[in-house]
Amino acid sequence: xxxxxxxxxxxxxxxxxxxxxxxxxxxxxxxxxxxxxxxxxxxxxxxxxxxxxxxxxxxxxxxxxxxxxxxxxxxxxxxxxxxxxxxxxxxxxxxxxxxxxxxxxxxxxxxxxxxxxxxxxxxxxxxxxxxxxxxxxxxxxxxxxxxxxxxxxxxxxxxxxxxxxxxxxxxxxxxxxxxxxxxxxxxxxxxxxxxxxxxxxxxxxxxxxxxxxxxxxxxxxxxxxxxxxxxxxxxxxxxxxxxxxxxxxxxxxxxxxxxxxxxxxxxxxxxxxxxxxxxxxxxxxxxxxxxxxxxxxxxxxxxxxxxxxxxxxxxxxxxxxxxxxxxxxxxxxxxxxxxxxxxxxxxxxxxxxxxxxxxxxxxxxxxxxxxxxxxxxxxxxxxxxxxxxxxxxxxxxxxxxxxxxxxxxxxxxxxxxxxxxxxxxxxxx
Amino acid sequence: xxxxxxxxxxxxxxxxxxxxxxxxxxxxxxxxxxxxxxxxxxxxxxxxxxxxxxxxxxxxxxxxxxxxxxxxxxxxxxxxxxxxxxxxxxxxxxxxxxxxxxxxxxxxxxxxxxxxxxxxxxxxxxxxxxxxxxxxxxxxxxxxxxxxxxxxxxxxxxxxxxxxxxxxxxxxxxxxxxxxxxxxxxxxxxxxxxxxxxxxxxxxxxxxxxxxxxxxxxxxxxxxxxxxxxxxxxxxxxxxxxxxxxxxxxxxxxxxxxxx
Numbered sequence: 001x002x003x004x005x006x007x008x009x010x011x012x013x014x015x016x017x018x019x020x021x022x023x024x025x026x027x028x029x030x031x032x033x034x035x036x037x038x039x040x041x042x043x044x045x046x047x048x049x050x051x052x053x054x055x056x057x058x059x060x061x062x063x064x065x066x067x068x069x070x071x072x073x074x075x076x077x078x079x080x081x082x083x084x085x086x087x088x089x090x091x092x093x094x095x096x097x098x099x100x101x102x103x104x105x106x107x108x109x110x111x112x113x114x115x116x117x118x119x120x121x122x123x124x125x126x127x128x129x130x131x132x133x134x135x136x137x138x139x140x141x142x143x144x145x146x147x148x149x150x151x152x153x154x155x156x157x158x159x160x161x162x163x164x165x166x167x168x169x170x171x172x173x174x175x176x177x178x179x180x181x182x183x184x185x186x187x188x189x190x191x192x193x194x195x196x197x198x199x200x201x202x203x204x205x206x207x208x209x210x211x212x213x214x215x216x217x218x219x220x221x222x223x224x225x226x227x228x229x230x231x232x233x234x235x236x237x238x239x240x241x242x243x244x245x246x247x248x249x250x251x252x253x254x255x256x257x258x259x260x261x262x263x264x265x266x267x268x269x270x271x272x273x274x275x276x277x278x279x280x281x282x283x284x285x286x287x288x289x290x291x292x293x294x295x296x297x298x299x300x301x302x303x304x305x306x307x308x309x310x311x312x313x314x315x316x317x318x319x320x321x322x323x324x325x326x327x328x329x330x331x332x333x334x335x336x337x338x339x340x341x342x343x344x345x346x347x348x349x350x351x352x353x354x355x356x357x358x359x360x361x362x363x364x365x366x367x368x369x370x371x372x373x374x375x376x377x378x379x380x381x382x383x384x385x386x387x388x389x390x391x392x393x394x395x396x397x398x399x400x401x402x403x404x405x406x407x408x409x410x411x412x413x414x415x416x417x418x419x420x421x422x423x424x425x426x427x428x429x
Numbered sequence: 430x431x432x433x434x435x436x437x438x439x440x441x442x443x444x445x446x447x448x449x450x451x452x453x454x455x456x457x458x459x460x461x462x463x464x465x466x467x468x469x470x471x472x473x474x475x476x477x478x479x480x481x482x483x484x485x486x487x488x489x490x491x492x493x494x495x496x497x498x499x500x501x502x503x504x505x506x507x508x509x510x511x512x513x514x515x516x517x518x519x520x521x522x523x524x525x526x527x528x529x530x531x532x533x534x535x536x537x538x539x540x541x542x543x544x545x546x547x548x549x550x551x552x553x554x555x556x557x558x559x560x561x562x563x564x565x566x567x568x569x570x571x572x573x574x575x576x577x578x579x580x581x582x583x584x585x586x587x588x589x590x591x592x593x594x595x596x597x598x599x600x601x602x603x604x605x606x607x608x609x610x611x612x613x614x615x616x617x618x619x620x621x622x623x624x625x626x627x628x629x630x631x632x633x634x635x636x637x638x639x640x641x642x643x644x645x646x647x648x649x650x651x652x653x654x655x656x657x658x659x660x661x662x663x664x665x666x667x668x669x670x671x672x673x674x675x676x677x678x679x680x681x682x683x684x685x686x687x688x689x
Binding site for chain 1: 455478494664
């Protein structure tokens with residue numbers, strides 16, 4: 001049988017580093033391995049013995065791209081353990097800072113990491129030579145998201161202002177008002193982004209996925225809700241460990257996560273969108289249908305459109321939150337540590353991020369478990385490639401490799417979170 | 430006139446969260462202009478294009494934690510005319526250096542079901558422990574404006590202006606009331622390297638040392654002050670053992686109080 005070897009040394013434009021290994025014999029795919037050999041950093045180990053109050057600062061360092069997600073999952077898990085519920089303006093500010101992270105992270109992925117694939121550029125800087133206005137629009141959108149995070153969090157990467165119970169300092173309404181002007185611009189830019197993204201050329205590829213996301217009674221989910229899927233899952237966050245299992249495979253430093261007795265599942269914007277379409281604003285829903293994306297959408301390449309729709313949603317939501325904001329008397333709810341176990345799960349830009357902490361009576365962390373979205377999607381990424389490759393083996397070699405990379409980038413994998421290092425080897429026999 | 434060749438820029442990653450290299454992409458207003466000044470030759474987070482070395486300027490993020498990376502950093506050094514480390518991981522071993530105070534085998538069994546699959550070193554060490562480093566930029570994460578300053582200093586052949594004094598100076602300059610004096614909030618500002626713009630005190634909390642030790646810090650005196658404020662020995666240990674735990678002055682101060 002004909003033997004071919006395709007080899008790419010680095011899967012670029014993802015956060016962190018890893019490798020993809022694909023073996024093909026004749027017209028059959030023999031093996032697909034997403035190898036994550038980003039060095040392990042042992043967060044779950046060194047969280048033991050730290051104080052609960054340090055968790056938002058420490059876990060933020062798992063990822064420079066989505067630190068808010070880590071901070072939000074950590075504070076919610078701690079508050080769950082201490083039996084506290086944060087409501088009102090502080091809750092609203094948490095939603096607002098998450099809007100900022102979604103805008104900045106999605107704009108980064110849509111414009112700088114993913115779009116060059118569709119348009120045939122190796123990076124956004126090359127793309128900017130032919131499409132300067134488009135890249136500029138992406139950068140400015142990203143900047144608006146970063147501005148929100150900076151104002152509420154102190155800085156864009158590893159914000160310092162988030163704490164268990166709320167914030168160290170809350171903004172005055174006057175401080176928030178200038179954001180509105182930027183958000184009005186961003187909203188228009190997001191509208192254009194959706195239309196532009198929807199017109200990109202998409203490979204034909206659809207699958208019957210199990211999507212998992214949070215679902216809240218009234219809102220599009222950020223911090224709260226039950227964990228649901230399109231195949232019958234409907235559980236409280238505290239039941240996560242009963243339904244999901246992590247497996248350690250020899251070729252990856254990141255654990256593989258599956259639903260017990262069912263297999264791989266899909267988290268992230270596409271899952272949120274398919275499960276929570278009815279929670280989006282009427283405008284976003286209308287625009288989605290306008291550009292031909294009525295749910296269910298089961299083509300992972302179209303997640304770039306969904307990310308764009310979520311940018312628009314986040315702009316609208318941020319505007320609403322600022323308009324309704326009234327500064328609370330205190331920046332945080334008072335915390336009384338106690339021995340307990342707490343669970344938190346929030347919607348990182350890339351999907352659900354689960355934290356569980358067991359705490360001693362003085363608030364010392366005795367045990368921590370963190371499951372980032374990328375480790376949950378890992379198996380699905382591999383599974384996509386098994387299905388994606390067979391009908392495309394006639395493609396010129398370089399193009400096929402690029403398509404494989406793109407199929408991985410659909411998930412906006414964050415390998416630093418999962419632990420990470422991506423290299424791509426395709427071996428043909 | 431012959432047009433000068435644009436310097437080749439490379440961005441390398443070791444054990445880290447990616448935040449410091451992301452800082453480059455977070456320079457939304459400057460990124461495209463910068464891309465016109467240098468040839469971005471190796472930057473996997475941003476591009477799949479790879480231009481062969483040698484590189485005029487290498488930015489290195491992350492710490493050395495695996496046998497493979499301990500080899501790879503020498504290759505990076507050989508391929509680089511100027512090597513600048515960015516961030517607390519690359520300059521002090523980062524948060525992952527917390528393993529340096531423990532038995533890493535125990536850590537492995539906590540996180541991984543099959544520890545045999547994992548290759549890791551006992552210690553997480555800064556880049557300068559392995560190769561010669563031309564300049565170290567501090568911070569967890571680094572500051573965007575300082576990064577631009579360092580790159581433009583390189584492009585103009587001058588020394589970067591990143592003052593080594595303490596966060597206190599930045600507080601004074603911003604007219605922020607001292608959180609330790611006024612509110613009795615423990616603050617690492619007096620021993621911590623400037624660069625962040627004193628954001629924690631500006632948000633009513635004490636500095637927690639993201640930028641690592643300042644030049645000639647008096648950590649001993651600060652610990653005494655903290656004890657005065659009622660901070661327990663173990664809390665002092667943990668304060669010095671965070672994102673720059675393995676930077677010498679912080680390491681020593683942590684050890685001095687860790688006599689459990």
